[in-house]
Amino acid sequence: MRLILMGPPGAGKGTQAGTLASSYDIPAISTGDIFRANVSEGTDLGKEAQRYMDAGEYVPDEVTNKMVRNRIDEDDATKGFLLDGYPRTLAQVEELDGMIGHTGHSLDAVVVLAVDPEELVQRLVQRAETDGRSDDTEDVIRRRQEVYAEQTEPLIDVYRERGLLHEVDGMGEVAEVTERVLAALRDVTA
Ligand code: B4P
Secondary structure, rough: OOEOOOOOOOOHHHHHHHHHHHHHHHOOOEHHHHHHHHHHHHHHHHHHHHHHHHHHOOHHHHHHHHHHHHHHOOOOHHEEEEOOOOOOHHHHHHHHHHHHHHHOOOEEEEEEEEEEEHHHHHHHHHHHOOOOOOOOOHHHHHHHHHHHHHHHHHHHHHHHHHOOEEEEEOOOHHHHHHHHHHOOOOOOOO
Protein backbone atom coordinates (compact mmCIF):
# COMPACT_ATOMS: atom_id res chain seq x y z
CA MET A 1 0.00 0.00 0.00
CA ARG A 2 1.33 3.45 -0.95
CA LEU A 3 -0.61 6.19 0.79
CA ILE A 4 -0.40 9.94 1.29
CA LEU A 5 -1.91 11.65 4.34
CA MET A 6 -2.61 15.35 3.79
CA GLY A 7 -4.27 18.16 5.69
CA PRO A 8 -3.62 21.64 7.03
CA PRO A 9 -1.37 22.18 10.07
CA GLY A 10 -3.16 20.71 13.08
CA ALA A 11 -5.44 18.42 11.06
CA GLY A 12 -4.09 15.31 12.79
CA LYS A 13 -1.68 13.90 10.21
CA GLY A 14 1.07 13.06 12.69
CA THR A 15 -1.53 11.88 15.20
CA GLN A 16 -3.10 9.40 12.73
CA ALA A 17 -0.04 8.33 10.76
CA GLY A 18 1.40 5.75 13.16
CA THR A 19 -1.89 3.91 13.78
CA LEU A 20 -2.82 3.86 10.11
CA ALA A 21 0.63 2.66 9.04
CA SER A 22 0.47 -0.17 11.62
CA SER A 23 -2.90 -1.24 10.23
CA TYR A 24 -1.34 -1.74 6.82
CA ASP A 25 2.01 -3.00 8.18
CA ILE A 26 3.90 -0.26 6.36
CA PRO A 27 6.27 2.43 7.69
CA ALA A 28 4.95 5.94 8.38
CA ILE A 29 7.32 8.47 6.84
CA SER A 30 6.84 11.92 8.34
CA THR A 31 8.92 14.69 6.82
CA GLY A 32 8.19 16.93 9.83
CA ASP A 33 9.44 14.23 12.24
CA ILE A 34 12.58 13.57 10.17
CA PHE A 35 13.36 17.30 10.09
CA ARG A 36 12.78 17.60 13.86
CA ALA A 37 15.03 14.58 14.55
CA ASN A 38 17.78 16.22 12.49
CA VAL A 39 17.30 19.51 14.34
CA SER A 40 17.71 17.82 17.71
CA GLU A 41 20.77 15.87 16.50
CA GLY A 42 22.29 19.11 15.19
CA THR A 43 22.99 17.73 11.68
CA ASP A 44 23.63 20.04 8.70
CA LEU A 45 20.17 19.12 7.37
CA GLY A 46 18.66 20.01 10.74
CA LYS A 47 20.44 23.37 10.82
CA GLU A 48 19.15 24.22 7.37
CA ALA A 49 15.59 22.99 8.04
CA GLN A 50 15.24 24.74 11.39
CA ARG A 51 15.29 28.27 10.06
CA TYR A 52 12.46 27.51 7.64
CA MET A 53 10.37 25.57 10.15
CA ASP A 54 10.71 28.24 12.83
CA ALA A 55 9.42 30.81 10.33
CA GLY A 56 6.49 28.60 9.26
CA GLU A 57 7.94 28.27 5.73
CA TYR A 58 8.49 25.08 3.78
CA VAL A 59 11.97 23.63 3.64
CA PRO A 60 13.23 23.96 0.01
CA ASP A 61 12.05 21.24 -2.37
CA GLU A 62 15.57 20.04 -3.29
CA VAL A 63 16.39 19.37 0.37
CA THR A 64 13.05 17.72 1.15
CA ASN A 65 12.95 15.62 -2.03
CA LYS A 66 16.44 14.25 -1.47
CA MET A 67 15.60 13.33 2.11
CA VAL A 68 12.40 11.50 1.10
CA ARG A 69 14.14 9.72 -1.78
CA ASN A 70 16.76 8.36 0.63
CA ARG A 71 14.07 7.24 3.09
CA ILE A 72 11.94 5.52 0.44
CA ASP A 73 15.01 3.66 -0.78
CA GLU A 74 15.35 1.96 2.60
CA ASP A 75 14.42 -1.74 2.77
CA ASP A 76 11.31 -1.41 4.93
CA ALA A 77 9.64 0.88 2.35
CA THR A 78 9.80 -1.65 -0.49
CA LYS A 79 6.48 -3.14 0.73
CA GLY A 80 4.80 0.29 0.76
CA PHE A 81 4.61 3.40 2.94
CA LEU A 82 2.38 6.08 4.37
CA LEU A 83 3.67 9.59 3.68
CA ASP A 84 2.74 12.10 6.39
CA GLY A 85 3.34 15.68 5.25
CA TYR A 86 4.79 14.90 1.82
CA PRO A 87 4.24 16.00 -0.93
CA ARG A 88 3.38 19.59 -0.02
CA THR A 89 4.20 21.36 -3.30
CA LEU A 90 3.58 20.63 -6.98
CA ALA A 91 7.31 20.10 -7.47
CA GLN A 92 7.21 17.46 -4.72
CA VAL A 93 4.26 15.74 -6.46
CA GLU A 94 6.34 15.41 -9.62
CA GLU A 95 9.33 14.15 -7.73
CA LEU A 96 7.24 11.56 -5.89
CA ASP A 97 5.71 10.38 -9.18
CA GLY A 98 9.25 9.74 -10.41
CA MET A 99 10.29 7.95 -7.22
CA ILE A 100 7.27 5.62 -7.23
CA GLY A 101 7.30 5.10 -11.01
CA HIS A 102 10.94 4.06 -10.76
CA THR A 103 9.96 1.14 -8.50
CA GLY A 104 7.29 -0.04 -10.96
CA HIS A 105 4.49 0.62 -8.45
CA SER A 106 1.83 3.33 -8.25
CA LEU A 107 0.21 5.47 -5.62
CA ASP A 108 -2.92 3.81 -4.14
CA ALA A 109 -4.72 6.62 -2.29
CA VAL A 110 -4.49 10.15 -0.92
CA VAL A 111 -6.36 10.97 2.29
CA VAL A 112 -7.13 14.60 3.18
CA LEU A 113 -8.25 15.33 6.73
CA ALA A 114 -10.79 18.16 6.89
CA VAL A 115 -10.98 20.16 10.12
CA ASP A 116 -12.68 23.49 10.91
CA PRO A 117 -10.23 26.44 10.89
CA GLU A 118 -11.00 27.47 14.52
CA GLU A 119 -10.41 23.91 15.71
CA LEU A 120 -7.04 23.81 13.88
CA VAL A 121 -5.77 26.87 15.72
CA GLN A 122 -7.12 25.62 19.04
CA ARG A 123 -5.29 22.28 18.68
CA LEU A 124 -1.97 23.94 17.84
CA VAL A 125 -2.25 26.52 20.60
CA GLN A 126 -2.97 23.68 23.02
CA ARG A 127 0.05 21.74 21.74
CA ALA A 128 2.19 24.84 22.26
CA GLU A 129 1.27 24.68 25.95
CA THR A 130 2.13 21.00 26.34
CA ASP A 131 4.92 20.19 23.81
CA GLY A 132 6.57 23.58 23.31
CA ARG A 133 7.18 23.01 19.59
CA SER A 134 9.07 26.04 18.25
CA ASP A 135 6.67 26.48 15.30
CA ASP A 136 3.47 26.51 17.38
CA THR A 137 3.49 30.23 18.21
CA GLU A 138 0.52 32.29 17.03
CA ASP A 139 2.40 34.18 14.26
CA VAL A 140 4.06 31.05 12.93
CA ILE A 141 0.80 29.06 13.02
CA ARG A 142 -0.81 31.81 10.90
CA ARG A 143 2.07 31.71 8.41
CA ARG A 144 1.92 27.88 8.21
CA GLN A 145 -1.77 28.15 7.36
CA GLU A 146 -1.09 30.69 4.60
CA VAL A 147 1.69 28.57 3.13
CA TYR A 148 -0.59 25.52 3.18
CA ALA A 149 -3.35 27.43 1.38
CA GLU A 150 -0.96 28.79 -1.26
CA GLN A 151 1.25 25.80 -1.91
CA THR A 152 -0.46 22.62 -0.72
CA GLU A 153 -4.22 23.08 -1.27
CA PRO A 154 -3.76 22.99 -5.08
CA LEU A 155 -2.51 19.41 -4.71
CA ILE A 156 -5.99 18.32 -3.63
CA ASP A 157 -7.35 18.97 -7.15
CA VAL A 158 -4.40 17.21 -8.73
CA TYR A 159 -5.12 14.01 -6.81
CA ARG A 160 -8.89 14.38 -7.22
CA GLU A 161 -8.41 14.46 -10.99
CA ARG A 162 -6.36 11.28 -10.73
CA GLY A 163 -9.24 9.60 -8.86
CA LEU A 164 -7.08 8.97 -5.78
CA LEU A 165 -8.58 11.44 -3.33
CA HIS A 166 -10.48 10.48 -0.16
CA GLU A 167 -11.68 13.46 1.89
CA VAL A 168 -12.26 12.45 5.49
CA ASP A 169 -13.85 14.40 8.35
CA GLY A 170 -11.01 15.02 10.84
CA MET A 171 -13.22 16.48 13.59
CA GLY A 172 -13.97 14.59 16.79
CA GLU A 173 -12.07 11.98 18.79
CA VAL A 174 -8.75 10.64 17.45
CA ALA A 175 -10.09 7.04 17.37
CA GLU A 176 -13.22 8.11 15.47
CA VAL A 177 -11.06 9.80 12.82
CA THR A 178 -8.92 6.65 12.49
CA GLU A 179 -12.08 4.57 11.94
CA ARG A 180 -13.31 6.99 9.28
CA VAL A 181 -10.01 6.82 7.39
CA LEU A 182 -9.95 3.01 7.52
CA ALA A 183 -13.56 2.92 6.29
CA ALA A 184 -12.74 5.31 3.43
CA LEU A 185 -9.84 3.09 2.38
CA ARG A 186 -11.68 -0.23 2.76
CA ASP A 187 -12.06 -0.76 -0.98
CA VAL A 188 -8.58 0.44 -1.86
CA THR A 189 -6.23 -2.36 -2.73
CA ALA A 190 -2.55 -2.12 -3.50
P1 B4P B 1 4.59 18.83 10.31
O1 B4P B 1 5.38 18.13 11.34
O2 B4P B 1 4.00 17.98 9.24
O3 B4P B 1 3.50 19.71 11.10
P2 B4P B 1 1.95 19.96 10.99
O4 B4P B 1 1.48 20.25 9.60
O5 B4P B 1 1.64 20.96 12.02
O6 B4P B 1 1.23 18.63 11.37
P3 B4P B 1 1.42 17.64 12.58
O7 B4P B 1 1.39 16.31 11.97
O8 B4P B 1 2.57 17.91 13.44
O9 B4P B 1 0.21 17.94 13.55
P4 B4P B 1 -1.11 17.16 13.68
O10 B4P B 1 -1.92 17.73 12.61
O11 B4P B 1 -1.00 15.67 13.77
O12 B4P B 1 5.48 19.96 9.59
C1 B4P B 1 6.20 20.91 10.35
C2 B4P B 1 7.08 21.75 9.43
O13 B4P B 1 8.08 20.91 8.76
C3 B4P B 1 6.39 22.48 8.25
O14 B4P B 1 5.79 23.70 8.67
C4 B4P B 1 7.60 22.68 7.28
O15 B4P B 1 8.42 23.76 7.69
C5 B4P B 1 8.40 21.38 7.45
N1 B4P B 1 8.00 20.38 6.45
C6 B4P B 1 7.40 19.18 6.72
N2 B4P B 1 7.16 18.51 5.58
C7 B4P B 1 7.60 19.31 4.55
C8 B4P B 1 7.60 19.18 3.13
N3 B4P B 1 7.10 18.09 2.53
N4 B4P B 1 8.12 20.19 2.39
C9 B4P B 1 8.65 21.28 2.97
N5 B4P B 1 8.68 21.47 4.32
C10 B4P B 1 8.15 20.50 5.10
O16 B4P B 1 -1.60 17.52 15.17
C11 B4P B 1 -1.66 18.81 15.68
C12 B4P B 1 -2.22 18.80 17.11
O17 B4P B 1 -3.58 18.43 17.09
C13 B4P B 1 -1.54 17.83 18.06
O18 B4P B 1 -1.32 18.48 19.28
C14 B4P B 1 -2.54 16.71 18.24
O19 B4P B 1 -2.48 16.12 19.51
C15 B4P B 1 -3.85 17.43 18.05
N6 B4P B 1 -4.89 16.55 17.50
C16 B4P B 1 -4.76 15.72 16.44
N7 B4P B 1 -5.93 15.08 16.19
C17 B4P B 1 -6.83 15.55 17.12
C18 B4P B 1 -8.21 15.28 17.38
N8 B4P B 1 -8.93 14.41 16.63
N9 B4P B 1 -8.80 15.94 18.40
C19 B4P B 1 -8.10 16.82 19.14
N10 B4P B 1 -6.79 17.11 18.96
C20 B4P B 1 -6.16 16.48 17.96
